[in-house]
Amino acid sequence: MASPSALLWVPPRGPPSLSPSGCVHRGMPGRLGPPSQAGLEGRWVPPGEEGYRLLKEYSSAFMVSQVLFAACELGVFDLLAEAPEALGSAAVAARLGVSSRGTELLLDACVSLKLLQVEVRREKAVYESTELASTYLARASPKSQRDMLLYTARTTYLCWGHLAAAVRDGKNQYLKAFGVPSEELFTAIYRSQGERPQAVRGLQDEWRLGGPRVVAALDPSPFPCVCDLGGGSGALAKACMSLYPGSQVTVFDIPDVVQMAKRHFSFPEDERISFCEGDFFKDRLPEPDLCILARALHDWTGEKCSHLLGRTYQACKTGALPGSYSVCITLSVCGVLHLEPCS
Amino acid sequence: MASPSALLWVPPRGPPSLSPSGCVHRGMPGRLGPPSQAGLEGRWVPPGEEGYRLLKEYSSAFMVSQVLFAACELGVFDLLAEAPEALGSAAVAARLGVSSRGTELLLDACVSLKLLQVEVRREKAVYESTELASTYLARASPKSQRDMLLYTARTTYLCWGHLAAAVRDGKNQYLKAFGVPSEELFTAIYRSQGERPQAVRGLQDEWRLGGPRVVAALDPSPFPCVCDLGGGSGALAKACMSLYPGSQVTVFDIPDVVQMAKRHFSFPEDERISFCEGDFFKDRLPEPDLCILARALHDWTGEKCSHLLGRTYQACKTGALPGSYSVCITLSVCGVLHLEPCS
Numbered sequence: 001m002a003s004p005s006a007l008l009w010v011p012p013r014g015p016p017s018l019s020p021s022g023c024v025h026r027g028m029p030g031r032l033g034p035p036s037q038a039g040l041e042g043r044w045v046p047p048g049e050e051g052y053r054l055l056k057e058y059s060s061a062f063m064v065s066q067v068l069f070a071a072c073e074l075g076v077f078d079l080l081a082e083a084p085e086a087l088g089s090a091a092v093a094a095r096l097g098v099s100s101r102g103t104e105l106l107l108d109a110c111v112s113l114k115l116l117q118v119e120v121r122r123e124k125a126v127y128e129s130t131e132l133a134s135t136y137l138a139r140a141s142p143k144s145q146r147d148m149l150l151y152t153a154r155t156t157y158l159c160w161g162h163l164a165a166a167v168r169d170g171k172n173q174y175l176k177a178f179g180v181p182s183e184e185l186f187t188a189i190y191r192s193q194g195e196r197p198q199a200v201r202g203l204q205d206e207w208r209l210g211g212p213r214v215v216a217a218l219d220p221s222p223f224p225c226v227c228d229l230g231g232g233s234g235a236l237a238k239a240c241m242s243l244y245p246g247s248q249v250t251v252f253d254i255p256d257v258v259q260m261a262k263r264h265f266s267f268p269e270d271e272r273i274s275f276c277e278g279d280f281f282k283d284r285l286p287e288p289d290l291c292i293l294a295r296a297l298h299d300w301t302g303e304k305c306s307h308l309l310g311r312t313y314q315a316c317k318t319g320a321l322p323g324s325y326s327v328c329i330t331l332s333v334c335g336v337l338h339l340e341p342c343s
Numbered sequence: 344m345a346s347p348s349a350l351l352w353v354p355p356r357g358p359p360s361l362s363p364s365g366c367v368h369r370g371m372p373g374r375l376g377p378p379s380q381a382g383l384e385g386r387w388v389p390p391g392e393e394g395y396r397l398l399k400e401y402s403s404a405f406m407v408s409q410v411l412f413a414a415c416e417l418g419v420f421d422l423l424a425e426a427p428e429a430l431g432s433a434a435v436a437a438r439l440g441v442s443s444r445g446t447e448l449l450l451d452a453c454v455s456l457k458l459l460q461v462e463v464r465r466e467k468a469v470y471e472s473t474e475l476a477s478t479y480l481a482r483a484s485p486k487s488q489r490d491m492l493l494y495t496a497r498t499t500y501l502c503w504g505h506l507a508a509a510v511r512d513g514k515n516q517y518l519k520a521f522g523v524p525s526e527e528l529f530t531a532i533y534r535s536q537g538e539r540p541q542a543v544r545g546l547q548d549e550w551r552l553g554g555p556r557v558v559a560a561l562d563p564s565p566f567p568c569v570c571d572l573g574g575g576s577g578a579l580a581k582a583c584m585s586l587y588p589g590s591q592v593t594v595f596d597i598p599d600v601v602q603m604a605k606r607h608f609s610f611p612e613d614e615r616i617s618f619c620e621g622d623f624f625k626d627r628l629p630e631p632d633l634c635i636l637a638r639a640l641h642d643w644t645g646e647k648c649s650h651l652l653g654r655t656y657q658a659c660k661t662g663a664l665p666g667s668y669s670v671c672i673t674l675s676v677c678g679v680l681h682l683e684p685c686s
Contacts, residue, residue: 051475052552055411055488058456059495062405063503068398070507099513106510113401132394145398152402157504160406164413164496167449170442209395 062157067109069153072137072146074098076110077129081138086119086126143209151202154195186254197264200257203295204235204265211239214294220244223290227252229280229312230296233261237273245272250286252276280308285315405500410452412496415480415489417441419453420472424481429462429469486552494545497538529597540607543600546638547578547608554582557637563587566633570595572623572655573639576604580616588615593629595619623651628658 071077074096080087087095093103107127110116115133118125129138136145155177159166162173174180215236220226221244228237231251240249253261255277262275276286281304285291291312297305414420417439423430430438436446450470453459458476461468472481479488498520502509505516517523558579563569564587571580574594583592596604598620605618619629624647628634634655640648 051478054457054475055479058407058411059488059492060408062408062500064401065403065405066503066506068401070510073507074510098511102510102513106506114397132397135394136398145402149402153507157405160409161500161504163409163449164416167413167417167445168441170445 064113065157066153067106067113068115068137069149069157071106071110071115072149073153074106076106077115077133077137077146078139080116080127080129081134081140083128086121086128088124088126092127145205145209147198147201148203148205151199154198196256196260200233200260200264203232207235207239211236212243215239215243220247220290223288224248225288226250226290226292227276227286227288227315228292228294229285229308230293232257233265234273234275236292236294241272248272248274250274250276250288252278252280252286254279280311285311287315289316291316407456408500409496410449410456411458411480412492412500414449414453414458415492416496417449419449420458420476420480420489421482423459423470423472424477424483426471429464429471431467431469435470488548488552490541490544491546491548494542497541539599539603543576543603543607546575550578550582554579555586558582558586563590563633566631567591568631569593569633569635570619570629570631570658571635571637572628572651573636575600576608577616577618579635579637584615591615591617593617593619593631595621595623595629597622623654628654630658632659634659 076092076096079092079095089104089107090100092107093100096103107116107118110133111118111127114130115137116127117130118127120126135141135143137149138144139146158177159173162176165176166173220240224246225248226237226240227250228234228240229252231237231249231253234249234251237249237251240247249272251258251261251273253275258275258277278284293308293312297308300308419435419439422435422438432447432450433443435450436443439446450459450461453476454461454470457473458480459470460473461470463469478484478486480492481487482489501520502516505519508519509516563583567589568591569580569583570593571577571583572595574580574592574596577592577594580592580594583590592615594601594604594616596618601618601620621627636651636655640651643651
């Protein structure tokens with residue numbers, strides 16, 4: 001009755017004379033790149049077998065993601081960001097209403113990932129956020145990525161659990177993961193009233209951080225009239241506005257998303273942001289000088305993308321100012337950029 | 344209609360004049376530690392924001408695990424290990440009977456993780472295993488870890504999807520993951536006739552590699568009579584035998600596991616390995632000079648562990664040779680060692 005269950009190794013907390021940080025952080029200082037040096041450092045690896053070490057990192061990498069996701073979901077980083085001083089694990093467990101042993105293990109795993117730091121005061125370990133956590137994980141931080149992480153934990157992690165089947169079938173696995181047919185992608189992503197704003201807030205997290213940089217790199221200033229196809233809550237439109245106050249941006253999305261965006265997200269500068277409801281595969285598109293398709297094409301088959309790009313091309317061509325030119329910009333999830341002059 | 348789905352970025356294959364390896368491998372040579380430099384290197388990260396880069400690595404780390412798991416499950420490494428020459432993605436897809444587009448993406452992701460290598464021959468990309476894959480991932484390799492990876496993919500990955508709930512409740516989540524009550528741990532691990540040998544083969548993968556080193560480090564030679572409690576298929580017992588031919592090892596496990604071990608796994612040297620069926624929490628234990636509890640305690644609550652260690656202590660004490668001493672050795676999943684002299 002032995003089990004193969006593998007766990008992130010969190011070394012037992014040493015006596016006060018043995019610094020907990022000396023015990024938990026054993027990676028080479030200054031060398032980034034966990035999980036190699038962080039959560040998995042304590043695993044037993046035969047000397048000289050670097051390939052085996054790499055394999056162990058890969059096969060346990062999902063545990064690193066889950067430590068991050070669980071600590072976000074339980075509110076660890078919010079609690080520690082708001083607490084006036086470092087807290088012991090029992091206090092964290094009590095305030096979050098979760099198990100004390102589980103909390104102790106989770107906090108130590110977070111320390112090993114450099115999300116928390118620990119020190120011993122009066123023979124008791126107390127925890128506080130690292131700068132990484134207070135900047136990107138606490139809900140109240142302007143750079144918080146918490147909603148994107150929760151979305152990734154609740155949707156993406158489950159879908160990726162079926163990667164072998166996805167490769168076998170050549171299509172997504174929303175049916176296996178959520179019981180929703182694979183053609184109805186957004187029925188899965190927006191599968192409940194609760195999930196929909198979660199997904200949109202997740203996108204906002206990313207655009208809030210990266211949007212201004214992406215927009216500045218693109219420089220849409222020669223194009224007074226911009227359309228963000230599938231623009232969700234208008235997060236990229238906001239970034240456009242803030243850098244180029246002369247722009248007019250139309251956010252085009254399905255009616256449900258537009259209604260939710262108006263309900264949940266405010267647009268103080270909204271004179272220059274307008275919404276248009278429709279299905280970009282079949283309804284009439286706006287006719288702007290510049291179309292943006294950001295993080296949209298990766299959702300669809302090649303055939304559907306060709307159809308959509310053809311429609312976008314026509315819309316830009318029709319909308320182009322006389323003597324000017326129009327452009328369709330597609331942004332993939334990883335920032336790869338395609339610029340297609342349309343006229 | 345944009346989606347937050349994040350994907351491992353596999354850069355598009357360049358023209359033949361642009362070496363694919365130059366395109367795919369962009370990490371710093373000689374610096375191990377993906378995913379930082381491998382699967383995730385192409386993600387867009389604001390310059391200077393190392394914390395953000397780390398966060399992206401953590402939040403996407405599960406994708407790295409899944410690329411490895413999916414390629415193992417589909418037989419990519421077995422096919423390439425057996426093929427007389429490097430194969431194109433279409434040939435791999437055809438021989439495995441899986442989608443061609445999915446295969447192309449999976450193979451390129453494996454290249455970025457250094458599991459495969461690619462080169463362009465006659466304007467066509469062809470793939471072959473790296474040494475890492477042929478050593479540890481091909482089914483026929485004596486060091487193969489394939490079964491352990493498949494077990495991790497099918498059981499551990501799913502359980503860890505409920506980590507937040509596990510911390511909240513302070514107990515495992517087999518009920519949510521598999522519909523099996525959390526007290527019946529091994530009903531979940533051995534939840535079908537197919538899963539049981541899979542789990543045991545997974546343990547064998549690890550012991551085959553690490554067992555001889557662990558046994559050599561322990562040096563059980565002063566203890567002629569050894570009992571491996573929860574010893575499953577006898578993999579650690581075999582390692583013991585091969586190093587210390589004078590030993591007698593009794594493998595103690597539940598009847599189902601013992602029956603399966605006898606059915607599935609051979610013991611050519613079995614004169615000195617015997618099996619004993621029982622429940623180590625309540626049935627009479629053997630009375631050896633040395634008890635080993637390897638990868639067993641992490642499965643149980645502190646209370647159950649105390650009970651089990653008490654029983655083990657008594658068994659060793661009874662079994663000790665006059666004038667000698669007995670020892671209970673517990674090995675955790677990460678190789679941490681506790682030696683408890685029992686008499």
